[in-house]
Amino acid sequence: MGDDAPKDGTGTAREAAAAIRARIGLGREPRAVFAVDPDHSRGRLVAEPESPTRTPFQRDRDRIVHSTAFRRLAHKTQVFIYHEGDHFRTRLTHTIEVAQIARALARALRLDEDLAEAVALGHDLGHTPFGHAGERALDRAMARWGGFDHNAQTLRIVTKLERRYAGFDGLNLAWETLEGLVKHNGPLADPQGRPLPHHGVTPAELPYPIRDYGRSNDLWLWSQPSIEAQIAAVADDIAYDAHDIDDGLRAGLIDLDALEELPLVGPALREVRERHPDLSRPRVVQEVTRRVITRMVEDVIREALRRLGDAEPESADAVRRLSGPIATFSEEVAAADKAIKAFLYRHVYRSEPVMEVMRAVEQVVEELFARFFEDPAAMPTEWCAGLDPTDEAQRARRICDYIAGMTDRFAALEHGRLFDATPVLR
Incomplete structure (x- = not known):
């Protein structure tokens, strides 16, 4: 799509819909000049009439919430799998927490709150069962065909795999929402289209779903994302840090005293203990969690305002053309974020109780992939229909889509249906 080529009907129709939205108060709050303007969206790949009662990004948010992939997040692992406790976070509860933080940041910075929320709600749709362990296993299984990346799988879900509408596959989301889902963590390629390093490694090529979709819609993979997408990414970091500490404490993998020397968390803990010396442990944990979130959110707002003052972008596209992000932590809090993640990596994500289960679930995913690759007919009829027996890449991608969409329980x-013994997942 070109910069000035909206595909949601005629300009007159769009103006009429925008006028109705203005009369009923939608979008009445003044946005900053650098915010994405829903009335000037680049549009949708398949043209649709505009809604007179919802902005394009409100519709996108609603489509994501009503999608099958979104519902499945309720039964996908965050850190602890489904039967380890009813109060541990699932991928869905994590997503809702990210959306709440993103919306708060968007409001503070006078951005489009609906776009920020839509990106936050959709950012994890592509996750496999069993969290990052399932992703590692599926990435290994797909190594011959470009590997697996959950952000790329999210794009595949919202542009191909969801089948709810008569006129198109996927959700037909607006350009800005797709852009945010694909590159909320930053640019994926240089201006010449060459992949940028990811976790210190430069891939030979971009993930297949992104290359495949890019043939029909240019998502400016070389540019910074909108600030709305940037805050969805930093909200994800904030939610991970605060809530995985909470779940680690709840699981008994972390002791409260071990948090004393951790930046941000330690000062919050000491403050709570000094002010409320007789507070019960669960309430101490809750007070520490909310203080950490508040301080990280306020830091992002201050840092974003400082960077905006330096850069003075006059439009959302001016933000995209900057050399670095706007919505991010200050140097001090970025260092604290890094220390918190390292602490969680050692004491939670790579703790032996968690790793024992993760090794078992990786075995489940790897064995499912191998079995379906050997015998695609073991999948439901709709998943193996139309496969070319000579096209291994097509078969692998179909199996990958099927497994990635599974919940932990399914x-x-x-695995229990296809194998005599299934690893104990507890």
């Missing part, structure tokens, strides 16, 4: 049940 993956375990499928």
